[in-house]
Amino acid sequence: MTRKIRLGAGSGFWGDAMDPALELLTHGELDYLGFDFLAELTMALLQRAKQKDPQRGYVPDAIQYMKAMMPLARERGTRLVSNGGGVNPRAAAARIAADARELGLQRTRIALVEGDDLLGKLDEMRAAGVSLANLDTGDTDFDAIRARVVAANVYTDASGIVEGLAGGADVVIAGRVSDNAIYVGPIMHEYGWTHTPAHQHDIAAAITLGHIVECASACTGGMSSRFAQMPRMGQVGFPFFDFYADGSAEIGKVAGSGGQIDELTVKEHIVYEINDPTRYVMPDGIADFTSLALAQIGADRVRVSGVRGRGVPSSLKMVIGYQDGWIGESLAFFPWPDAYERACKARVTMLERFERLGLKASQVHFDFVGLNTLHGPAAPLPAPDALRELNEVGLRCAVRTETADEADKVRRAGAHLWIMGPGGTSFGAPIKPRPVVALWPTLVPREFVKQSVEILEA
Numbered sequence: 001m002t003r004k005i006r007l008g009a010g011s012g013f014w015g016d017a018m019d020p021a022l023e024l025l026t027h028g029e030l031d032y033l034g035f036d037f038l039a040e041l042t043m044a045l046l047q048r049a050k051q052k053d054p055q056r057g058y059v060p061d062a063i064q065y066m067k068a069m070m071p072l073a074r075e076r077g078t079r080l081v082s083n084g085g086g087v088n089p090r091a092a093a094a095r096i097a098a099d100a101r102e103l104g105l106q107r108t109r110i111a112l113v114e115g116d117d118l119l120g121k122l123d124e125m126r127a128a129g130v131s132l133a134n135l136d137t138g139d140t141d142f143d144a145i146r147a148r149v150v151a152a153n154v155y156t157d158a159s160g161i162v163e164g165l166a167g168g169a170d171v172v173i174a175g176r177v178s179d180n181a182i183y184v185g186p187i188m189h190e191y192g193w194t195h196t197p198a199h200q201h202d203i204a205a206a207i208t209l210g211h212i213v214e215c216a217s218a219c220t221g222g223m224s225s226r227f228a229q230m231p232r233m234g235q236v237g238f239p240f241f242d243f244y245a246d247g248s249a250e251i252g253k254v255a256g257s258g259g260q261i262d263e264l265t266v267k268e269h270i271v272y273e274i275n276d277p278t279r280y281v282m283p284d285g286i287a288d289f290t291s292l293a294l295a296q297i298g299a300d301r302v303r304v305s306g307v308r309g310r311g312v313p314s315s316l317k318m319v320i321g322y323q324d325g326w327i328g329e330s331l332a333f334f335p336w337p338d339a340y341e342r343a344c345k346a347r348v349t350m351l352e353r354f355e356r357l358g359l360k361a362s363q364v365h366f367d368f369v370g371l372n373t374l375h376g377p378a379a380p381l382p383a384p385d386a387l388r389e390l391n392e393v394g395l396r397c398a399v400r401t402e403t404a405d406e407a408d409k410v411r412r413a414g415a416h417l418w419i420m421g422p423g424g425t426s427f428g429a430p431i432k433p434r435p436v437v438a439l440w441p442t443l444v445p446r447e448f449v450k451q452s453v454e455i456l457e458a
Contacts, residue, residue: 005190007183007209008240010069011035012216014042014059014084018068020217020238020257025072027254028240031190033073034182035082036214037062043176044321044437046086047119047151057088058095066171067099074105074170081161081172081182087151089114089175093456096171100458108458111164113174115451118318118444119152125448132320135441145440151321154444157195157283157312160451161185167455177283180210184284191245195284195312204287204309205247211280211287212251212269212304213239219251219269221259232258241304248305250297261300286310315443324438325362328399328407330414333369333426339393342422343368346395349420353413354399360406361399369394400436407433 008030010021014037025033037059050057062084073080085092093112100108118125126132132142156174158181164172166189174182187206193199212219216238221230230236237257243249253261270289274280277289291308330350334342347366354364370393372379381387397414401407411430418427 004242004244005031005187006240006242007032007034007186007213009034009036009213009216009238011037011061011065012214012218013037013039014061016061016216018065020236021065022068022072023254023257024238024240025069025076025078030076030078030240032079032081032183032186033069034186035062035065035080035084036179036182036216037082037084038086038176038179040319040439040441041321041437043087043153043319044151044439046088047321048435048437050088051150055088055091058086058092059084062092062173063095063099066096067103070100070105070108070171071103074108079165079170079172079186081186083174083177083179083182085113085173085175087117087153087175089173093173096173097456097458105458108171109167109169110456110458111161111167111169111172112454112456113160113164113172113177113451115160115449116153116156116174116176118154118448119149121448122146122149122152122320125444130444130448132440132442132444135317135443142440142442145322148323149320150323150437152318154316154318154449155283156316156449156451157181158185158188159195160453162189163451163453164455165189167453169455179214180207180282181284183210183213187243197311200285200309200311201307202247203285205249205304205307206243207280207282207285207287207309208270208289208292208307209241209243209249209251209304212266213241215269215272217259218272219265220253220261221265223272224265224268226264230258230260234258247307248303251302251304253300261302263294263296263302266294266302266304281313283312283316285312312446314446316446316449318442318444320440320442321437322440324436326401326404326407326433326435328401328410328433329431330397330410331369331394331428331431332414332417332421333392333394334422335424335426336389336391338388339390340368340371340387342425343393343395346417346421346425347397349417350397350413353416353420354409357409357413359399359401359409361401363400365398367396369396404433404435
């Protein structure tokens with residue numbers, strides 16, 4: 001085999017467990033440890049936080065993880081790469097540098113990668129004739145939501161990460177790079193690959209491996225259709241992979257950790273969150289998932305090889321977040337006997353309260369928790385006798401309004417059930433109205449996106 005590098009997955013989302021990442025860093029003999037913290041809605045939520053406080057807007061976990069792991073990473077010679085900068089990677093980098101100084105980790109180099117935030121370029125792009133058509137709906141009337149836009153972040157490629165690592169960074173903190181770019185970047189850096197036809201298959205292989213591990217335990221037994229068979233998932237091991245210069249790789253996990261890696265767990269994540277498996281389009285290239293070969297080569301060890309791909313796309317995906325009203329919500333639970341009948345009566349009571357309160361809503365939705373919360377109208381009701389014997393039934397109401405004041409009427413109507421509703425009803429704390437941030441996915445020409453890299457030193 002040709003020279004290899006080993007990369008580990010330290011997080012699959014904002015809120016993931018830290019202990020499997022520490023286990024991987026301690027025992028995994030890693031060259032790089034990557035952390036994916038971002039989802040599409042996350043950027044809009046972080047933008048709201050930044051508007052309230054200019055020093056916020058990054059993922060808090062990203063700071064906590066780096067502080068916990070930088071000492072051990074230095075000891076092990078592992079470099080840390082994260083997209084946890086969110087909409088404020090500069091503030092995140094400054095916090096990480098300050099923590100490195102506090103920990104006595106002098107000369108720690110932090111690469112700050114920016115350039116994904118295009119909020120200030122929207123009008124320039126519209127003036128240049130970019131339609132910003134909605135990818136999901138086909139709607140081309142972007143101007144109808146323009147005044148309500150709060151965030152606009154484009155999925156950028158691994159170029160900034162490559163540049164930061166070339167600058168000697170021990171830690172790379174970026175914003176909205178693609179999820180797999182945190183793995184593609186180190187691989188491109190180590191092997192000297194560039195976005196040229198000569199390396200399009202190699203980069204497609206890096207994209208594929210990044211995709212497989214980017215959700216961490218999702219390829220070691222999490223979310224699996226065989227979850228019942230997966231051992232000790234509460235002590236699950238996060239994956240690592242050995243990547244070779246010929247584009248092949250072997251996926252594994254720390255010996256003795258929970259979960260499982262086999263061809264099926266890998267296949268399940270290959271098809272997760274994709275559209276056309278022959279064209280997995282990422283900022284760094286286009287991978288053909290139908291070209292690869294998988295082989296079980298040992299316990300918790302799967303080899304991936306033969307990935308083919310194409311060059312970089314001319315357009316990049318951008319997700320725009322915009323204010324789209326408010327949600328009011330209530331939740332109550334009703335006990336046996338006749339729990340379902342009590343919940344139905346409470347639903348009628350709430351609708352009557354809405355009428356009395358003059359609620360103005362575009363949507364009013366009820367779920368019977370335990371019966372149809374997940375499947376909605378497709379969920380069949382139990383037989384009448386079984387329905388009468390249910391131990392408990394919950395009633396969730398969610399209402400969409402234009403203003404916070406209207407949404408608050410739902411909280412009040414739910415609280416009215418404390419005395420107006422059936423006896424024995426159980427309530428949690430009243431739920432405050434919350435703003436709706438809707439997403440407008442679109443494509444933008446690549447030439448509007450310029451990444452920048454700055455090295456901070458502790």
